Amino acid sequence: MIRLVRAEWTKLFTTRVWLGLLLGACAMAGGFAALFTGFAGRTGNDGQALPDVGTSAYEQAAFAVSANATVLLLILGIIGMTQEYRHRTATPTFLVTPRRGRVVAAKLLAYALAAVPIGLLVIATNVLVVEIYAGARGAAPSLTGDNLRVLAGAWAALVIYAVIGVGIGALLRNQVGAIVGALVYLFVVEGIVIRAIPAIAPLFKWLPGGALQAMTATLDATDLLDPWQGALLLIGYGLVAAILGTLFAVRRDIT
């Protein structure tokens, strides 16, 4: 299994996909952190004031923005799995490892481990921007207590979403379909539809987006699970997708 994980790392780091997604994720985390800090304390169109620099509400919200980059880690995982089909390398991959479940397991592990330093860089960018910008505005947040908990939650979410990406890729096999499907699901189905229909809105906390919010959200802390429950739920979604994918999609004929 160790050699399969290393093979996956070689695959990952011998094309530039990871670099593009890492830079994108850092830009996203840094950009959101800057926006959030820039608008801190201002009053929005709805008359509600955003929490000001120096408040714990601001600090936790500003440290949670890395969680927005989970979508890029999700794409990283999806590409990692589906490129085998897109570029037909599934053939040599499954020739070397005929037990295909081992390939999927190795990818889950390889992407989880690769997402640890990638996620750390994203978090570091977030922290750097917040410390410098908020410091310039008068109150650099401390890296202790709840602030640290929020950062750790965002970091874990980044890692878990890479795992979910591999699982979705195994299930759907089609790269473009998997990416578009995942984005539409996260931003349209979960983001708008489910929360807009009161009858099914309580379901939200059990869904991937709700579980992600449970891990990091601080502002609209409505009806959500505990952070650790959210993390377990997300890992569960990733593994279930990977297992179903292995059983019903990956084992199909490679033609």
Place this chain on the structure above:
Amino acid sequence: MSSPSARQPVRVEVRGLSKSFGAVRAVSDLGFTVEPGSVTGFLGPNGAGKTTTLRMVLGLERPDAGTATFNGAPYASLPEPARTVGAVLETAFHPARSGRNHLRVYCRAAGLPLSRADEVLTEVGLAEAGRRRAGGYSLGMRQRLALATALLGDPPVLVLDEPANGLDPEGIQWLRGFLRHLAHEQGRTVLVSSHLLAEVEQTVDRVVIVGAGRLVREASIEQLRSGADGAGTVLVRSPDADRLADVLRAAGSAVTREDDGVLAVAGSTPAEVGSRAFAAGIELHELRAQTSGLEEIYFELTAGREQFAAHSPAATTDPTTEPEAAR
């Protein structure tokens, strides 16, 4: 990497292999054996089920029935498949990854030293291009990279699906020599598919011919030559054909009268026919052995077995117009 295990002879046995895609029976009850130390040509027209068969042999597709084994073990049960079987199927690699890195991926997965990547690149003549993106490779270079991938584990068995596709004449020449070397000097088991007999005629020792998913013929190339109608048939032309026919029949040969004073004599050599005619004082105007070309035999064996036969008049009569686009 010339470990003794790599030279262990491995026999490939295919038994009762069947596979349908919907209503189309791609492969029906197919069985054959591939022997170590020889190059076996797996021949048949396009759509005869060759690729499907090879992919089932390699565990990439699931047969509806039947087995394919390597010294008794199916592919999926081989403890180290990359060190037992090397396969060249459709060329598959990430276009943004260099050829060398592509090979290193499979070194890692198969537990081979990374230095194998450079060794096989040299072996197939790609050492110079190894660090370039594989997406920029020519068709011939892609085939060489696929071959390099197959050779990584120094496997005793090589399975190649239409490896000559995309190679230039020089490349085909090189491939022929390379495959013969792998089988005859290194004792490997080599199975190479092609839809063109001419392409592999000089390379293969044995042939497995399939048509419409069924076995048509399994034989050595000599058996194929001699077992065909033409073998042992002598054509002789004489102004005294009737008397010659009687003389030859009296000597036990089967003689058929063809037009224009030509006799077709089965089961004799030209020398025998000539000396009998001389002994009987019969004048001869022509005496020759009828050698039926292998291509012709192959065409006769597979005629009408294409899955998607095109009914163009030329294609049904002239074997040399077999699809050549892929060459």
